[in-house]
Amino acid sequence: MWIRRDLLAAALSAAVLFTGPAARAAGDLFLFNWTNYTDPALLKKFEAETGIKVTLDVYDSNETMLAKLQAGGGGYDVVVPSDYMVDIMVKAGLLQEIDAAQMPGFAAVMPPHDKPWYDPERKYSAPYMWGTTGFTYDSAKVQGPVDDSWWSIFNPDGPFKGHLAMMNDSVEVFNAAAYYLGIDRCTESNEDAGKIFKLLAAQKPAVALYNSDGSVERMAAGEVVAHMQWNGAAHRTKVKRPSAVFVYPKEGMSLWADNLVVPKDAKNPDNAKIFIAWMLKPENAGAASNFTTYMNAIKGSEAFMDKALSADPAINMPPEYLERLRPAKNCSPAAVELRDRVWTRLKS
Incomplete structure (x- = not known):
């Protein structure tokens, strides 16, 4: 039976992304995030569950991150821009489409983060913290x-x-x-x-x-x-x-709201999508909130969050x-x- 190569590749990619905990992927993931905004223990958990090695680099502002990407530096697979910066990066052609709304865990994304003004169809981004x-x-x-x-x-x-x-x-x-x-x-x-x-x-x-x-x-x-x-x-x-x-x-x-996106020139886009889908799981989003002490957008994550967060105005x-x-x-x-x-x- 004749099968289009692009459809076969897409099917294989989806199989890697959406299969259960036993699924493992090889290779690397280069993450570019804000300072003190990534839980090292959570990255170790991701590495153990997926077999993907994560390398983290950090920045202190959206503008610093944008300048580095525009200069062709870094070779990052996932970056974490704020709302307005997602809009800028999409219009500048700096991001890949990831169709986050089609990821299994996206059903748990709460309004208004499911259809934000800067990416209403969530083609280019998924929520992180706000x-x-x-x-x-x-x-x-x-x-x-x-x-x-x-x-x-x-x-x-x-x-x-x-x-x-x-x-x-x-x-x-x-x-x-x-x-x-x-x-x-x-x-x-x-x-x-x-x-x-x-x-x-x-x-x-x-x-x-x-x-x-x-x-x-x-x-x-x-x-x-x-x-x-x-x-x-x-x-x-x-x-x-x-x-x-x-x-x-x-x-x-x-x-403000920060988001997970994949740069246009990412070397490991499949691993990037695996990471983003993984971060949409309530237990992982809750753990991220515990570390960052910011709220996430995932329904059910509150069951995994520290009570001290809800007690602080x-x-x-x-x-x-x-x-x-x-x-x-x-x-x-x-x-x-x-x-x-x-x-x-x-x-x-």
Whole structure:
């Protein structure tokens, strides 16, 4: 019987991807993920169950990751971009189609992560973790009350002066300033950009450093008394320093989602799909949440998660703060260029 070679190859690939625990695959997987965002024990479990050897490399921002891929570096099979970056990478032709919605475990993906704005059919991505961006302060080291406002960190003479760390992230910092000023974060107005720059430039002398990595260790060691942080990092900070408080700024804060994708030039795309399908299993997604201290999008994973996560308001957000969340969106090229100019000028 005549069989098309492409259909036969697809069938064989699917057999490797979707057969039971006894199925094993040879070869390697090169994973490129955010710093402190991959559980080593989970990778060892994956290696034991599949026979695929995983090599991990890390980055500190979406832009760093994108620049490396665009320069042809790394040779990665799976990377973990945020929502807006998935959209950019798809439009730039940097990703392979993986049809995550057809993977067996995808049925457990909860809304709105099953049909996100940046990949509504989940052709290119699968969910990993999601969270929010606010700031954390040490209530034992700060005199007086702290307002639930971005002004608490943007005020150059505020309670954290000289002992404040900001993220080294142009999008997060620019967005926070825009929220505080009531300006569209995707503004194309030079006047608006000037107001944002003026706010950030006035704050800069009060900032000890701009760094997205090591925020938990920095706060735990008392090197700074406040840090712009993702909520999962805020949880880990509180574990080490119980006096830490995570703030949901009333002017608005970013709601983000990170995703698993396969670069166009991945050398091991079949192994990449095996890994992504494996991560959709509730027990693996739950283990990932326990390590990252962020929520995942997989129904049933809560049975495998630490109870301490649900007890912390930084992770289990009080419902009254729901209206403060601002889902990610991609700005126009003109708006991105304006934001980049503000950031470059600020950091020069």
